[in-house]
Amino acid sequence: ELKVEQNPLFLSMQEGKNYTIYCNYSTTSDRLYWYRQDPGKSLESLFVLLSNGAVKQEGRLMASLDTKARLSTLHITAAVHDLSATYFCAVDINFGNEKLTFGTGTRLTIIP
């Protein structure tokens, strides 16, 4: 059974600081997704990582994928309050059946 683990589960950081969220998964996959969820809202797609070594960047967020280590990271640069949300990574392992297995999420709070 595929397991997806994120850490930390909770992260409180000051504006302007850098930090990294980690996503480990237990079964070989080369497709990993990052989503953002604001309180009471649905999930917003951030990144799709499709191969080993893939790196995607959008604003202050950068995601990378190491399929050999079964690890993805989401790096936050010079955090701002607007980035406060819960971040989920999700993995799918079956081509042709792309059901996603989500991690438990990282609740990020940016303190002014």
Add this chain to the structure above:
Amino acid sequence: DTGVSQNPRHKITKRGQNVTFRCDPISEHNRLYWYRQTLGQGPEFLTYFQNEAQLEKSRLLSDRFSAERPKGSFSTLEIQRTEQGDSAMYLCASSYMRDSWETQYFGPGTRLLVL
């Protein structure tokens, strides 16, 4: 088209009652997924459709749950004889399958509370 829509947004029901939720996907999307999310957890896969065919159901989907997508467009999720453990956010997502990957776009969800 502005995205995936779900109705109702909130539903409060008494234990033992039946409830039905509706999902309208993005119009050109051929795949539709249902997930359930409980407080503090990530979404869990329930079932998915390609066009009108239901291709997989999770073990989480007991016999009390049924989903349909009759014409390959909107979908309904029905829960019969609701239990308090069914209280959760029910999320619908849709996608268009590309060569080897897809991005699932999520709707706003239906929050169910079973009293």
